């Protein structure tokens with residue numbers, strides 16, 4: 330194990346060379362005082378090259394990985410601009426809230442900008458970015474840069490002051506470290522924003538490849554206590570295998586080192602955000618200790634790791650923007666996120682983080698959920714990607730009718746279909762793995778972006794296995810449909826069925842959320858506060874008049890519980906008597922009678938006899954089973 334970066338001079342091996350080379354020749358310095366992180370204030374001080382006259386400085390707005398204008402501008406507070414001791418006048422652009430016009434006096438070569446960031450929006454995912462014991466710094470939240478500049482062309486020299494005794498992880502390299510003060514090698518603004526930093530009082534680093542192997546792969550963990558950092562030997566082996574499986578899948582890598590930044594805490598926001606050389610993952614504090622949470626979150630790190638190839642290296646042209654003020658267009662998010670979701674879950678199974686049975690239960694749940702999306706009759710999948718700006722932070726009410734960020738889960742079905750068609754067309758000689766090696770592989774080396782279009786995807790698929798790919802993919806993403814695309818499951822040798830046996834993934838979800846999911850039978854999802862979270866249009870509950878937001882009080886005249894509701898479904902199946910629900914809608918109470926007699930309907934995959942089991946072939950490990958210690 331390599332001790333981490335608090336020894337001055339250590340790891341001064343400069344990786345600055347892999348930053349896109351800035352061309353302006355003028356460096357912005359940013360110093361971030363993080364010692365107030367426990368009360369969620371980050372203090373930022375910038376020195377910016379300046380010339381006399383009106384200068385427009387901008388705060389990053391369109392954030393990579395968020396795909397939307399999520400830069401937390403409303404949390405920028407205490408803003409001042411100065412030239413030496415002289416306070417400078419500024420005003421915000423009345424239309425563009427992220428732009429500041431500063432009046433720079435004659436003879437000025439450099440100005441200072443200082444502000445505090447209220448760190449209440451962790452990585453754009455909602456929730457706090459810091460707690461008493463840890464923090465997550467996303468540099469886009471603490472910088473300003475000249476309006477119009479390309480982020481590759483802006484050089485930044487960054488430094489931080491951490492709370493006393495905290496240790497940290499980041500893909501940035503330090504040029505100097507003294508106590509809790511760290512100075513990083515200058516990088517482009519692109520690389521800085523692509524390199525978040527986590528730090529905490531409780532920190533651990535786990536090496537995933539043998540000492541000295543290039544590139545290094547590590548997990549940096551921070552948590553609220555040492556107990557929550559305890560990763561099992563089986564998990565460590567699985568994450569080591571994940572690195573091997575990704576290498577086997579893509580055949581090349583586009584980073585010089587990789588850091589899984591992993592925050593375990595109930596006190597901060599939860600998210601996963603991808604970067605070229607790291608990923609910023611934040612989950613509940615007990616995720617490593619609680620088997621159900623562990624199962625639910627098992628594909629997080631594989632998903633974000635996959636993004637280093639699919640999303641960061643290969644990126645839709647409309648998401649590969651010049652700087653953080655240029656709008657992003659999400660029409661290819663079914664590739665950026667959808668293919669990542671598929672490959673991430675495949676790698677989760679191949680690395681042993683989920684068993685084949687568990688992987689099938691996850692897929693059955695995904696397929697059933699999408700097959701009951703009433704919104705698919707009016708909204709094409711592509712529109713869910715184009716609408717990410719408006720859809721991402723919405724609540725679950727009527728989500729099945731509106732559709733949510735379906736380009737993630739529906740990507741699982743579409744890319745499984747593509748994978749199985751390639752296997753069928755080539756009689757098992759080729760697969761989507763061959764596409765990945767062509768599309769995401771190439772030469773290993775420093776981070777770089779290779780943009781693509783829809784036509785590039787089609788051309789590369791045809792090179793692996795000729796087929797009507799353009800027509801198929803347009804049908805999948807641009808057309809509306811009554812049902813989810815289940816062809817991949819069927820080509821894979823399985824079919825989606827419903828019965829009354831538990832689905833491990835749904836059971837884990839219900840256990841953690843303390844709610845109940847009866848979406849495929851009665852047509853309701855109920856949370857632990859007894860509220861109907863959503864009602865599926867066309868379902869028995871919908872036809873009876875129920876809607877999200879109403880509160881379930883009683884089932885067949887008895888105080889409701891999840892188990893009682895499930896008993897009532899079974900009872901009605903036997904007795905053929907309607908189920909009666911007493912429901913509160915704000916101040917009013919009403920009894921709803923639901924004539925539903927088909928019992929529980931829990932999704933599963935069932936093997937179809939006599940067909941090749943491509944699905945299991947896809948999910949099986951492709952590397953030697955024992956990763957090197």
Ligand SMILES: [Zn+2]
Pocket residue numbers: 603632633636665666669
């Ligand atoms: Zn993603």
